[in-house]
Amino acid sequence: MTDRKTTTAGGSSGRLLVIGGGYAGVTAANRIRSSLTPTEAERFRVVLVCPRAELVDRLRLHQLAAGTRDEVRIALGEMLHPGVDRIVATVHRIDPGARTVELGDESGHGRSHLGYHSAVIAVGSDAVGASPDPDWHGVQTWAEAHRLRQVLASLRGDDGRGKPTHITVVGGGATGVELAAELAESGAAERVSLRGASTQLAGVPARGQRRIRELLEALGVRVQTGDRVEPGTLPTSEREVTVWAGSLRVSPLAKDSGIETDPSGRVRVDAFLRVPGRPRLYAAGDAATVEDPRGRHLRMSCASAIPLGGHAASVLLADLRGRRARPLSIGYITRCLSLGRRNGVVVPVFANDRPWGVTLTGRLARWYRAWICEAVLRWPVGEARHPGSSPRVPGPVLARWR
Structure with a gap:
């Protein structure tokens, strides 16, 4: 232990x-x-x-x-x-x-x-335990993601020619969007679909929704939102894979x-x-x-x-x-996500997480997202040498400290 x-x-x-x-x-x-x-x-x-x-x-x-x-x-x-x-x-x-x-x-x-x-x-x-259907795969923990990786690899076979006919990602949050893009770009299946109950993908404001959909569709992802997927309503054949990427x-x-x-x-x-x-x-x-x-x-x-x-x-x-x-006193400056290995989305936000300005996409957005992924590992480690060194954006409520 x-x-x-x-x-x-x-x-x-x-x-x-x-x-x-x-x-x-x-x-x-x-x-x-x-x-x-x-x-x-x-x-x-x-x-x-x-x-x-x-x-x-x-x-x-x-x-x-x-x-x-x-x-x-x-x-x-x-x-x-x-x-x-x-x-x-x-x-x-x-x-x-x-x-x-x-x-x-x-x-x-x-x-x-x-x-x-x-x-x-x-x-x-x-x-864990949040998936509404026991036949759906998860991706929110290491064990779930590793198991899904093994399932896809076994369907692909040693020669790499076999693949699932269809992967459906259920959940239109950041995890679902990023997973659908990654699967489609890597050619993990003949078809990749993204299904979400909300009409808003990844919490991105309306001005960025159209661009996200365009980028996903360019990768071959079929996007369907505003439709709650009920357990037992999706195909369950060997080569039809469903992934739950819903709420935590x-x-x-x-x-x-x-x-x-x-x-x-x-x-x-x-x-x-x-x-x-x-x-x-x-x-x-x-x-x-x-x-x-x-x-x-x-x-x-x-x-x-x-x-x-x-x-x-x-x-x-x-x-x-x-x-x-x-x-x-904690605030934000952006919301960001990756769409495959060559694209991304960055939405500037006020400290209270409300969007402003122009949504950034393309390679620069993808680089920014990759930089964030590296930084979130550096910052906690940096605290071991320099306490208080991890950056903090001031929060929206700057009430006088009494």
Whole structure:
């Protein structure tokens, strides 16, 4: 279960726990550890608990599934500050009153308890169990994307001549759009279709919708939106493949632990990312929803996860030192996605995520998207050397800090 031996001065009273090894979790763990003074580092140990020994670069899962990229996992040992202890395990329950977590493997076996002084919930999200049809493939986790890749490879055969007659991607969000484009450009099937219940693709504003459709159709993707696909209504033959790229689900950890959540299971936090009524407990990334005007515009994305992870770390440190913390202020500058390996779309947005200006497409947009994909891996790692170095766009509500 343990990836690295965890020793803690003072036992649980000196353990600063980060639950989750995604963009938010790695950012938080690195900022906390690199910010500790030598005296604080003797008293406190930073511990990251994650079911895997690696971070999954979810921005490129569609490439793994389509067979255009071989690996999207990065060992946590390469990303974390050397002073961060790692435990490879699943957290099944948090007891905020006792300040303990219950650990075990994914099946729930080998359970044990771990105490903490302060903890950040950064478990992220995925689509496990979210598909409405068990015959549909997924693409929101490494296991799902890898399985889809294997299925497509087996249909293609050793000579590379065989391929599915038709791949239907269900879900018109960013994941669905990027996957459909990648599959079509790589020639993964004779036909590729994209089906979405919403008439708006990938959350892009109306002025960019026509251009996205034109680019997808140029790749051979048949786009059909405004039509909810019901389970059992699509062909299920051996060479007809359906992929679910619908909405994400948040881990049930917080809800199962009796921590207040919104209807989707995200932890309700204040403007400081503190869990109300739960001292020394914080939440960040996709696992959190900010119940304050400063954060109601935030969407589930790496563009939110990294600054949220950093802010949770900063507030934890301020509380640890008895100092006054600042409320969060996080905004956006763009929405972007790739359409194959030679094209992309970039939509400028205000800090509150509302679009403005002209939608950018073409190779420059594709380069920008590729740069973002590289940057979201550099920024959390940079926190291990220079705390607070990951960029943060100021939020739309610049209320005076009191």
